[in-house]
Amino acid sequence: MAGHNSFKDTKRYQVLVGALVADAATMGLHWMYDQEHIQRVALSGDILFRQPDAQVYLNQKSYFAHQAKRTGESSQYGECARVVACTIETDGRYSTEAHRKLFFETFGPCGSYHGFADRPTKALVAKMILEGDEIADASGSDDDQLPALCSVPALFAYDQGVESIPAAVSVTSINKEALSGAMVLYNCLQRIHQGESLPMALAGSASDDVTPLSALLQEALDMPEYDPLAAANHFGMPCHMKQGLPVAWHLLKHAVDYETVIRDNIRCGGDSCGRSMAVGAIAGLAFGVPRELVSRIDKIV
Numbered sequence: 001m002a003g004h005n006s007f008k009d010t011k012r013y014q015v016l017v018g019a020l021v022a023d024a025a026t027m028g029l030h031w032m033y034d035q036e037h038i039q040r041v042a043l044s045g046d047i048l049f050r051q052p053d054a055q056v057y058l059n060q061k062s063y064f065a066h067q068a069k070r071t072g073e074s075s076q077y078g079e080c081a082r083v084v085a086c087t088i089e090t091d092g093r094y095s096t097e098a099h100r101k102l103f104f105e106t107f108g109p110c111g112s113y114h115g116f117a118d119r120p121t122k123a124l125v126a127k128m129i130l131e132g133d134e135i136a137d138a139s140g141s142d143d144d145q146l147p148a149l150c151s152v153p154a155l156f157a158y159d160q161g162v163e164s165i166p167a168a169v170s171v172t173s174i175n176k177e178a179l180s181g182a183m184v185l186y187n188c189l190q191r192i193h194q195g196e197s198l199p200m201a202l203a204g205s206a207s208d209d210v211t212p213l214s215a216l217l218q219e220a221l222d223m224p225e226y227d228p229l230a231a232a233n234h235f236g237m238p239c240h241m242k243q244g245l246p247v248a249w250h251l252l253k254h255a256v257d258y259e260t261v262i263r264d265n266i267r268c269g270g271d272s273c274g275r276s277m278a279v280g281a282i283a284g285l286a287f288g289v290p291r292e293l294v295s296r297i298d299k300i301v
Contacts, residue, residue, distance in 0.1 A: 014285055016158075018258065018280040018282075018283055018284015018285065020280070021262075021296075022279055024072055026075075026262065026273050027052060028066075029272065030052075031062055031065055032061075032269050033269050035229050037060050041056055052069050054067060068114050073298050075115070075116070076113070076117055077274055080147060084150070085153075085154035088158040094168060096137050100135070104125065107121050107124075108125050120145065120147045120148075120173055123141040138170035139172075141172075142174055143173045144173075145239040145240055146241060146274030146275065146277065147172055147173065147274070148169050150277055151169060156186060156189050162183070162186055165183055176211070177212075180211045180213050181241040185205075185281065185282075188204075188205035199253055201282075202249055203218075213241060220246035221249055221253050229269075231246070231247050231268070232269060237269050239271040243271075244275045245275075252279060257283075257287050258287040258288065258293075262276070262280065
């Protein structure tokens with residue numbers, strides 16, 4: 001595995017590893033919105049680390065975004081998480097300036113990342129080109145989607161503290177709901193790291209939040225039976241925080257190990273890579289990431 005020497009056998013670092021492995025493992029069926037079709041695809045081979053294939057998406061309710069990708073590589077979500085990790089690894093601390101600089105070197109013109117760029121990514125790159133050194137420190141757009149979670153795994157893994165979350169999120173999003181979701185994720189990780197059980201941490205972090213997102217997270221936890229597909233249909237499969245994070249909370253409440261919950265996230269369909277930022281990070285901390293799965297990703301940092 002490229003980047004094998006970067007693997008650190010610490011609980012905190014399992015958060016970053018968990019998010020990156022989940023993202024790469026999920027990418028092959030990202031944005032497939034037909035759950036029955038995902039079940040049919042599973043009959044032809046493993047849904048974990050599946051090579052993106054345009055034929056699988058043909059005439060389906062889906063969006064095929066990763067034609068340039070190969071098994072083990074990251075989606076734009078994983079790459080955004082890696083950008084934050086690399087800045088901290090290099091500088092020893094998080095800063096918005098270093099975050100933006102590497103973000104542009106990664107996603108900007110002639111950048112190192114080749115693949116789909118989502119709306120917040122395009123908006124930030126365009127703003128950096130137009131505004132240059134005059135860009136505001138809170139440089140993000142008013143976007144409530146799941147990319148706002150991408151900074152959290154690295155910030156937690158490198159112990160940057162909860163006070164780093166608002167600044168890091170604001171680089172790509174200034175939306176209040178986006179920040180709320182990122183704070184909930186960080187608080188859940190902190191509770192687990194301090195010794196709370198996974199169900200207690202999920203419930204506690206949901207109740208810590210006083211935004212409308214809290215009620216949805218509690219609703220997801222209160223569902224009487226574990227039914228990932230029904231939860232995804234109920235809350236929604238797309239990319240918005242109010243859709244993806246409740247689905248993640250339902251999955252995680254019933255999780256028994258890392259690999260199973262990652263598979264269930266894929267089976268839910270929709271923005272499975274976006275949900276991976278929460279599902280993979282929390283499951284990585286709670287259960288650890290199997291080394292066999294770590295060996296299948298292209299790199300960590």
